[in-house]
Structure formats: structure tokens, C-alpha cells
Amino acid sequence: MALKELNISPVGRVEGDLDVKVYMENGVVTRAHTQAAMFRGFEQILAGKDPQAGLIVTPRACGICGGSHLYCASSALDVAWQTTLPPNALLLRSIGQASETLQSIPRWFYAIFATDMANKKFANKPLYQEVVKRFAAYVGTSFQKGVTASGRPVEIYALFGGQWPHSSYMVPGGVMCAPTLKDITRAHAILNHFRNDWLETVWLGCSIERYMEIQSWDDMMEWLEENESHRNSDLGLFLRAGIEFGLDKFGQGVGKFLAWGTYLHKDMYNKPTIEGRNPATISPSGFFDGKKYYDADQKMVAEHIKHSWFTDQEDGLHPFDQPIPTPALGATNLEHSDFNGKYSWAKAPRFMGFSAETGPLARVIMAANPANKEHQFRDPLFGDIMAKMGPSVFTRVLARMHEATRIYQKIDEWLRQIDLDGEFYIKPTERDGIGWGATEAARGALAHWIEIKNGVIENYQIIAPTTFNVGPNDKDGQPGPIESALEGTEIEDPHDPVEVGMVARSFDSCLVCTVHAHDNKTGKELAKFKL
Amino acid sequence: MANLLWLKGGACSGNTMSFLNAEEPSVIELVMDFGIRILYHPSIGLEIGEQVKEVLNDALNGITPVDIFVFEGSVIQGPNGSGKMNLYAGRPMKDWVKEIAEVAQYVVAVGDCAAWGGIVAVPPNPTESTGIQFHRRQKGGFLGAGFNSRSGLPVINIPGCPAHPDWMTQVLVALATGRMKELLLDDFHRPRTFFTDFVQTGCTNARSFAEKVSGGFGKRGNGCLFYEVGCRGPMTRASCNRILWNRVSSKTRANHPCLGCTEPAFPHHDLKKGSIFKTMKYLGVLPKEAPEGESKLLYYFKTGVQKALTPSRKDGGSK
Numbered sequence: 077m078a079l080k081e082l083n084i085s086p087v088g089r090v091e092g093d094l095d096v097k098v099y100m101e102n103g104v105v106t107r108a109h110t111q112a113a114m115f116r117g118f119e120q121i122l123a124g125k126d127p128q129a130g131l132i133v134t135p136r137a138c139g140i141c142g143g144s145h146l147y148c149a150s151s152a153l154d155v156a157w158q159t160t161l162p163p164n165a166l167l168l169r170s171i172g173q174a175s176e177t178l179q180s181i182p183r184w185f186y187a188i189f190a191t192d193m194a195n196k197k198f199a200n201k202p203l204y205q206e207v208v209k210r211f212a213a214y215v216g217t218s219f220q221k222g223v224t225a226s227g228r229p230v231e232i233y234a235l236f237g238g239q240w241p242h243s244s245y246m247v248p249g250g251v252m253c254a255p256t257l258k259d260i261t262r263a264h265a266i267l268n269h270f271r272n273d274w275l276e277t278v279w280l281g282c283s284i285e286r287y288m289e290i291q292s293w294d295d296m297m298e299w300l301e302e303n304e305s306h307r308n309s310d311l312g313l314f315l316r317a318g319i320e321f322g323l324d325k326f327g328q329g330v331g332k333f334l335a336w337g338t339y340l341h342k343d344m345y346n347k348p349t350i351e352g353r354n355p356a357t358i359s360p361s362g363f364f365d366g367k368k369y370y371d372a373d374q375k376m377v378a379e380h381i382k383h384s385w386f387t388d389q390e391d392g393l394h395p396f397d398q399p400i401p402t403p404a405l406g407a408t409n410l411e412h413s414d415f416n417g418k419y420s421w422a423k424a425p426r427f428m429g430f431s432a433e434t435g436p437l438a439r440v441i442m443a444a445n446p447a448n449k450e451h452q453f454r455d456p457l458f459g460d461i462m463a464k465m466g467p468s469v470f471t472r473v474l475a476r477m478h479e480a481t482r483i484y485q486k487i488d489e490w491l492r493q494i495d496l497d498g499e500f501y502i503k504p505t506e507r508d509g510i511g512w513g514a515t516e517a518a519r520g521a522l523a524h525w526i527e528i529k530n531g532v533i534e535n536y537q538i539i540a541p542t543t544f545n546v547g548p549n550d551k552d553g554q555p556g557p558i559e560s561a562l563e564g565t566e567i568e569d570p571h572d573p574v575e576v577g578m579v580a581r582s583f584d585s586c587l588v589c590t591v592h593a594h595d596n597k598t599g600k601e602l603a604k605f606k607l
Numbered sequence: 608m609a610n611l612l613w614l615k616g617g618a619c620s621g622n623t624m625s626f627l628n629a630e631e632p633s634v635i636e637l638v639m640d641f642g643i644r645i646l647y648h649p650s651i652g653l654e655i656g657e658q659v660k661e662v663l664n665d666a667l668n669g670i671t672p673v674d675i676f677v678f679e680g681s682v683i684q685g686p687n688g689s690g691k692m693n694l695y696a697g698r699p700m701k702d703w704v705k706e707i708a709e710v711a712q713y714v715v716a717v718g719d720c721a722a723w724g725g726i727v728a729v730p731p732n733p734t735e736s737t738g739i740q741f742h743r744r745q746k747g748g749f750l751g752a753g754f755n756s757r758s759g760l761p762v763i764n765i766p767g768c769p770a771h772p773d774w775m776t777q778v779l780v781a782l783a784t785g786r787m788k789e790l791l792l793d794d795f796h797r798p799r800t801f802f803t804d805f806v807q808t809g810c811t812n813a814r815s816f817a818e819k820v821s822g823g824f825g826k827r828g829n830g831c832l833f834y835e836v837g838c839r840g841p842m843t844r845a846s847c848n849r850i851l852w853n854r855v856s857s858k859t860r861a862n863h864p865c866l867g868c869t870e871p872a873f874p875h876h877d878l879k880k881g882s883i884f885k886t887m888k889y890l891g892v893l894p895k896e897a898p899e900g901e902s903k904l905l906y907y908f909k910t911g912v913q914k915a916l917t918p919s920r921k922d923g924g925s926k
Contacts, residue, residue, distance in 0.1 A: 095694075114683070115692040116617050117733030121726070125878040132866065132874055132883065136726045139621025139769060165825075183627065187651050213653055214638050223635065227628045231853045238861035239852035240628075241621045242769055245863050247824060247884065253862045254827045256926050262855070403733065405686040421692075496926040501825025532880050571657060 151513025281309030618680025809848030
């Protein structure tokens, strides 16, 4: 049988609602269309409101990346209001952003991703029993430890922001809190719990310092074989099982990567401007086209709506030039989508005209840029891994997990740098103007563009990492990163298309997927798969 | 044993993320120790595609009883009442909500969006969002004022943006262990055990409130955030300062004004100019909104007297 009929609806364990239409031949995906299936209209809600409304509203755009939205919203206002930021404020914002990302690492791995490795698809693999013992949902030994440990880093966020998720403690001019010595020492203690309860004992099987000696894929393999503790750690098991299960063989994607970077250096962004931002990042920004690195200049972003359910705007506009989105009402029938026309609630953002992947893999690729400055991450590992293995589900997961040790060390360092005698907030003067704020959410590049006019929000544009990754075709027919990554994926059991789920989840896309199968020859949707 | 089904509408997943932070009891303890069987949850459920539809259809057909139906996020009715701005498993999510609510013993709305529409329902409400049984302060919402689930209870609201994780897990345990009779609800269908006292109860700045000592951003000394930066702690019913957040703190303890997010009017004043992190005032001096239970005149009178009586306190904050 050449053609499979398939209707996965939904895939789950990706946040939000997404449909994916897949065209298959002999069980292999030849083309895919991603369809964001929910619209909430945050930009419409923000228009005409108080300039600071974004501090409350945008964290609620995504409860998983709320701290990241807050980081962007406050930065955009800093630029627009021309604030002065004390070093303590930049440190406490970075600590918040990093804590949220550190939380996401074990929570995403165990609750979202690794349960798929316990799928029966892999039952004939030698390591399957061990994978099930550790990674099976709820009952897995590591699942319980990892999900429990994931709550620790956001306790640090709560010490400075009051709660996680959904604090608004980063405000133009600094932060709301003025922590005391007990807050700082308590944060150190919590960080230590995270290391002892999970990071070193369960995940690495060695010290953070030993792990960070790894500079290349060969080093990684040498580390793996060094002793039983490394081999039997969860990272050791993931490396062995990931290769054994073939996770390095699918989900390649577009091979172009974008990171806005994040963690603005405490002494390099005290006078926030758009131009001054990228050089001040500690986790570096950049665009990598597979060969060369380029500056991640926000001017190079444009959004397309040819295939998105929006009207009244041209394709290829920069966020500052785009109107508040107008939903194209009446065109929202997923059952009968016309893929030559509009088919998604996501726009299609492009960088320098290219479809680009964002996320942890993009970040670690930027960290391998030899041009990085002294204050920036300099880590050659994923330059080497990309050259040897290229992008895949496996590479993406490894990149995500690789960040844990570096982020841990940075939070520890930033806590030490807080000057308890220094300022935390300098009250700004409100004014009209434009601003841009950006960061790296756990799952990728996030940015906000704001225009304030007559003391209220005139325009607010958000481009989330998932918009980059999950967006539809652009006006030239160039597919989005997940659309592209699904191509070539072999689906073994149409009733349990775990491979499609693994690709989508390796991007940690913020959407719930639905997959419909199409006849590759006619492009018509096939009858529903009969069980 | 209680079967739980969780779905999300116009949601940010903030309540799910909050739920995963639960401590007493934790989510794993709910499953392993309290006999709650999670039939499906979109963020942590294992089922995929057709298997999810089977779960939903088995619930509707009575093959699998649904003891507790938890809904997170607003009910999206746009465009033009069609619900097509939020399609799930091939249908508008609102249709799933209506049908599952009819077969469930209990319907629980977690977070403001599910309870009363929340941020997504702020004018112009582009998605025609509403809560399951309230629209902002108005009873009714999606299912109507008269709705009762099979148990005879209306929709149980656990508001907050997000709801505190232990409020969620403790209500679920109360339902699963047969203590629903003791789960008294207030006029907004909130369990009284969590939503009777004000956020101010247990606030470390409470003394400054009484003494009218004002605080502000970036300042130590436990100044009260009510007077200048818009704190709603005296007017908001929630136990944020008694059951702390993430085990360690609360907004007001971290010098963050309470946003009043467990009240149906959140976000208050619909985010209009001058309403955010600023106390709106009469005559440029007196707070426009007085604490719950006090007449405004009496409150203003007391404010004046108290200010005159309290010697100015030095910035007593110690690092």
C-alpha cells in the first residue's frame, strides 16, 4: 500500500492547539502543513491600553514562558521610555529568566519528551526496559525525581518575583523587589538542592565541573564510557538509547537558526537602546545559515500572512510597520483548508527572507561562534556536533539538556554579584516612543515591539519562538521549520504516529497537534483512517 | 478512585504549570496516593490522536465515568458564535465543553479565564471569550446561571491568574475523598476555605497599611503598596499570604502589588491608561477604591486621622 490514511487529532504534550496536515508516500512524510488552531488576539487587547499593560498581559500569552514575556515587555518599555537600569536590576531579571529556563529543562524532558521513548514502538530495543523503568509517566523513577526537581528553580523566581508563573516584577527602570541577604542565601540553598536532588545525582552522574570539560562529540563519548556512573546517569541513558532508537535519524528541519540571545550584562545595558542590545547579551544572539554567522538585527525580521487567517496587511512587513492583526473571519474551516490559501492562525516570520529554527539548538550554535566576546558564552561543543551529526530530534534534545549546567553556574554567579547596597529601581519618565525587547524563552527566540502614542499603546507586536517554528508557508512557498522537519519522517504505525509527536515535541512547540493525512498525488484529504 | 479529565480552551497553560508546582499534595501524589486517575491532560497525557478522541467519546457515552472535569482557559465563542477560533480534535472546543460538562459529576474551572473570561475577555474581547458559568462579574457565562453538574453543584471556580497549585490539588482531593459537602462556595462559586480572607491577611506589610506608611518599587522597609502602586491586597479574597507561592513567597512579600487576580473583574479597570501599578485617586490624594467592608467616607476620615497620629517612620529596611 503506497498511501497511508491517518488522522491524529490531537498529538498532545505540546502547548496550545495545532493541526498538522501530512502528505505521505509509502509511510514517509513528503510534505506537511502546520496549522495553528487557536486565536486569542492579545495584540488587539493591548491596543489603546496603558503603556505598561504588556507587563500584566503578555506573561499570560504563555504560562510556560511568562518570565520571558515579562523580560521582553519590560525591555521594550525601557527602550521606549529611555530608562536607566541599575546593575542589580539587570542581574535580577537575568536570574528570573534563567530560573524559568532551568525549570523547563527537567520538566520538559520528563513530562513532555521522554515518555515517548517509553512508547511500544521501541519495545524491541535492548535498552527499552531500562527506559520504561525510568521515563514512564508518573511511575518512572526519574520521572518522579525530575518533575519534582523542576519546581525548585522557580522557587528562586518566586523569592524575587513573588510567584511563578505570572509575576510582573520586571518593570521599566528596574525590578519591584529589593532583596535582602536572606533572600540571596536562600536562593543559593535552593539552587544547591536542585543540584543534589537531580542535576548531578540523577542527570549527570558526575560534577557540573566535570561535565563542562566536554568540548566535542568525541569528548562526550569518552565521558560516557569513563565509568558506570556516567553510563547509568539519565544523560548516559539518553545518549545510548537516543542513538539506539534512531532519534538522530529524523526531524532535520531547515538548517538555519536564529537566536536573539539573552541575559543582558549588568554593566553593558544600563542605557537601553535597540542598537546596544545584541552586544550586551551573555547568551549570544545571531543568525546561522548553515555556514556563516550573521548579526541578529531585528530589522531583518518580516512576517508573511499569505497563508495566515489575517487580512488587511501586506506580506513581508517588519513588526513596526504591521497593523494590529485583523482576523480573517469566516475562513476558519480546518476540515476543508485550502493550502494554496490561508490555513493557520500563526503568521510566517522570516529572517533575512529565510525560514529559521529557534530554540536551544540555535542558542548552543550561537555559543559556538568563534567571534563571541569575553563576557559571552563560548562553547564549541555544538559546532562540532552539528558538523558531525547535523540537526535531528536527538541533537535538539541534547542541546536543551546541555544548557542546564551553564545556566546553573550563571545563576550562582549572578546571585553573588548582587550589591545589597545598590539600587534596584530608578523611576522613569513616561513618554511616547518605540521600543523593542527580546530574549530567549526556554523554547526559543521571543521579541516584543511596542509603539506608544498619546500615552497609550498604539501598536504591540509579539513574535514568539513557536511562531517561527510552527508558522506556515510564506508568500514564496517556503515551509516553516516544523513543516520542513516533518518531511522524510517515517511513520511506522499510523494509529500511534509517535514520530510526528517526537518531531513536534523536540521543538517544544507551544501547540497541540492534529495530524491529517493527505494523498500525495491529488492533495485531497483522504477518508479517515479505519481502526 | 476518581476519574479526572482536563481540557484547555483559550489558555496560556499557566494553570497547568502552576498545577505541576503543587506541593501539598503534589501531582504525583494525587495519582499515586489519592487515587486520582487522570483520563487525559493535554500537557501530560500519553494518548495521541485517535486515542484522545476515544477517551473523549468514551466519556460522553458513559463508558468511562468522568468524576471531575477540569477546564482551563476561556470558552472561545468567536468568530460570530461559531467557536472556530479554537478548534480541538476537529470541533470547536466549546462543543466538547458543553457535552462533557453534562456527563461529569463535578465541573471545576481553574484560573480566571475558565472562571470568568479573564484577560482574553477584556474589551474588545476579540475571541468572544467567556467563563464557564460567569462572564466577568455576571453569572451566566457559557453554560448559563442555572447549570448544575450531576452532583448538583454549580461550576466550582478556583480563580487566580494562575490559581495557586495547592488550591487546585486540595480541592481535587476534597472531591475525590467525599468531602464535597464541606466545600462551601461563595457568591462567585469560590471555595470559602481559600477565598474568605483577604490577601492582606498574613502580608508582611500589613502594619504599614494600618500606619499609612507607603512603599514603592525597589525599596526595603515593608512599606505598604496600597497607597501609591495600586496594590489590591485589602480588597482581594485569596490566601496568597497564608499558603505561600512556590513554598517561599507571595507577590506582596516580594514588594509586588497584588493585582486582584482572584476577583472576577481582573484585570481591573480593563487596563485603561493610569490603572497599572498606580493607585487611582480622588482629588489626587485619596485612594479611589477603599478596602472591602469600609464605607469610603469613614475610611477617608480614618486615613486623615491616622496619618496625623503616626510619627513618620524612617526607612527602617535592613538588608
